[in-house]
Amino acid sequence: QKEVEQNSGPLSVPEGAIASLNCTYSDRGSQSFFWYRQYSGKSPELIMSIYSNGDKEDGRFTAQLNKASQYVSLLIRDSQPSDSATYLCTVGGSARQLTFGSGTQLTVLP
């Protein structure tokens, strides 16, 4: 059974701070890693993808991958109230299907 584990939160950070979201996965054969953002009542929105070890930066978002530790993280710099949402850590393997964590609920306090 492939598993993706996230702290469910809720995680609260003040506006302007760095939000750090973490995730571990069980399948060592996993090849692709994504972070989706999901606002309440809406569908998941892809915000970051990462395929190799190290860091990948896109604007205020940085994804980090460590395959040896089976660990993925997402850093959000200069957090804004509009970043308040549930963040889904998502893993893809040799099969095309994605395995999602249960999500971390982030609240950015103004």
Add this chain to the structure above:
Amino acid sequence: GAGVSQTPSNKVTEKGKYVELRCDPISGHTALYWYRQSLGQGPEFLIYFQGTGAADDSGLPNDRFFAVRPEGSVSTLKIQRTERGDSAVYLCASSLGEGAFGSYNEQFFGPGTRLTVL
């Protein structure tokens, strides 16, 4: 361009009835996926199409669930003899699907259909 569209946005039905949920993927995307999301959980995989054929249907919970994609574009998820436990948001996603693994598997979701079985 247009994203993934799903109809209806909401569907309320009675236990035992038959329902069809429709998904229209992003133009040019050859891969289409169905997921189901219950409250407080991440989406769970149901079935994946590459073109017209179901490449992986291992997530379908039982034989009451069936999906088709006859022309390689629009897909319909069909649920027979609905049960209250089928109530969830049904999400459709599409991706480019071909070529090397990686960005071709980036999946983009539609708005979902909220199914309520009374």
